Amino acid sequence: MYGPTYLPRKFKIAFAFPGDNCTDIYGNDIGIVPLFRDSRPDRFVLMVGGGMGKSHGKPDTFPRLADPFATVSADDLLAVVEAIVGIQRDFGERHDRKHARLKYLVEYWGLGDFRRAVERRLGHRLASAEPVDWETSEDHLGWHAQPDGRWFYGLPIENGRISDTPRVALRSGIRAVVERLGVGVHLTPSQSLLLVDVPVDRRREVETVLGGHGIPTPEAVPVVIRRSMACVALPTCGLALTDAERALPRVIRRLHRALDQLGVADDAPTVRMSGCPNGCSRPYNAEIGLVGRRAGRYDVHVGGSHLGTRLNSVLAENVPEEELVEVLVPALTRWRDHRLPGERFGDFWSRDRR
Numbered sequence: 001m002y003g004p005t006y007l008p009r010k011f012k013i014a015f016a017f018p019g020d021n022c023t024d025i026y027g028n029d030i031g032i033v034p035l036f037r038d039s040r041p042d043r044f045v046l047m048v049g050g051g052m053g054k055s056h057g058k059p060d061t062f063p064r065l066a067d068p069f070a071t072v073s074a075d076d077l078l079a080v081v082e083a084i085v086g087i088q089r090d091f092g093e094r095h096d097r098k099h100a101r102l103k104y105l106v107e108y109w110g111l112g113d114f115r116r117a118v119e120r121r122l123g124h125r126l127a128s129a130e131p132v133d134w135e136t137s138e139d140h141l142g143w144h145a146q147p148d149g150r151w152f153y154g155l156p157i158e159n160g161r162i163s164d165t166p167r168v169a170l171r172s173g174i175r176a177v178v179e180r181l182g183v184g185v186h187l188t189p190s191q192s193l194l195l196v197d198v199p200v201d202r203r204r205e206v207e208t209v210l211g212g213h214g215i216p217t218p219e220a221v222p223v224v225i226r227r228s229m230a231c232v233a234l235p236t237c238g239l240a241l242t243d244a245e246r247a248l249p250r251v252i253r254r255l256h257r258a259l260d261q262l263g264v265a266d267d268a269p270t271v272r273m274s275g276c277p278n279g280c281s282r283p284y285n286a287e288i289g290l291v292g293r294r295a296g297r298y299d300v301h302v303g304g305s306h307l308g309t310r311l312n313s314v315l316a317e318n319v320p321e322e323e324l325v326e327v328l329v330p331a332l333t334r335w336r337d338h339r340l341p342g343e344r345f346g347d348f349w350s351r352d353r354r
C-alpha cells in the first residue's frame with residue numbers, strides 16, 4: 001500500500017473492547033470496536049479522524065476526537081481500513097507536516113465527503129456507525145482472570161519509566177518475575193504494564209517477588225498517580241519545550257495532597273502532562289491536561305471526559321509549575337461542593353460551563 005511514497009505521516013489504529021476505552025480510541029486515526037455475536041466478533045464500529053497534536057499560536061492546528069464513521073462486517077473490515085488508509089496516502093497533506101494527519105483531511109472534507117470517497121473506493125455504501133457505550137477507561141491494574149484459566153497482573157508504572165531507585169527496584173523486580181516465572185509482558189497505552197499468563201497457583205509468588213523489590217501494589221499507589229501520565233519531554237525529546245516526565249512526579253504529589261485535603265482523593269481526575277503541544281501523552285481529552293508552554297510553564301486544560309470522549313478547554317495559560325495545583329484547587333473545590341453523586345471532575349466541569 002505504501003508504494004514509493006509511504007504515508008504523509010504516522011498513522012495510528014486502536015482497538016477497544018465494547019464498554020472499555022482503555023486504549024483511548026478517539027485519539028487515533030482509526031478506532032475499531034468489535035461487536036460480538038455468540039462470543040465471536042461479528043461486526044465492527046469504526047471511528048475516523050482522531051489525533052492529539054497542535055502547535056502553540058497556530059489555530060489551524062488542533063486536537064480532534066475521531067468521529068463515529070461506519071459499522072462494517074468482519075469480512076469487510078480490512079477492505080474498509082485499506083480504503084481509509086489509501087485516501088490518506090493519496091490526499092493527505094504532504095507539504096505542511098503540521099497538517100499531514102488524517103484528522104485534517106476528515107475535518108476539511110467533512111465526514112460526508114470523506115465517507116463518499118471511501119464508498120467510491122469500496123464500490124458500495126457503508127452502514128452508519130452503531131452507537132457505542134463506554135463504562136470505563138481504567139487500566140486493568142491488579143489481578144484479572146484470563147479466559148484460558150491463567151491470570152494477568154496490571155502494574156502501574158509512573159510515567160512509564162522503568163528503572164531502579166534506592167527505594168524501589170522496579171526494573172530488577174520486573175526482570176525477576178519475568179525470568180523466574182516466564183510470564184509475558186504487555187504494555188498499555190496508559191503506561192501500565194501487564195504481566196500475563198500467570199498460573200493461578202503462582203500469583204502469590206509474583207506478589208512476593210515484586211514486594212521484595214519494594215514495588216507497591218496498585219492499591220497502594222494514590223488514585224491520581226494511577227490515573228496520570230506524562231510524555232518523556234526533556235531531556236529525551238528534541239521537540240520538548242519543558243519537562244513532563246521529570247516534573248509530573250512533583251506536581252502530582254502536590255495535587256494528591258490537595259485532593260486529600262478536599263476529601264476527594266479516591267475520585268481523582270485523570271491528569272496528563274506533555275512537554276509541548278504535540279500532546280503525545282494525550283492531554284487534550286484528559287480531565288486535567290498540562291501542556292508545556294516554555295521552560296517551567298504550562299497551559300492548564302480542564303473538562304475532558306475520563307472516558308476519552310470529550311476534549312477539554314483552557315483554564316489558564318503559561319502557569320509556572322509551582323502554581324499549577326494552586327490554579328486547579330478552586331475548580332476542584334467547586335466540583336467537590338456541587339457535583340452530582342459520583343460525578344467525575346471532567347463531567348462536572350463540562351456541565352457547569354454550559
Ligand code: SF4
Pocket residue numbers: 231232233234237238239240241244274275276277278279280281
Ligand atoms: S508531547 Fe512530549 S514527547 Fe511529544 S513531542 Fe512534545 S515533548 Fe516530545
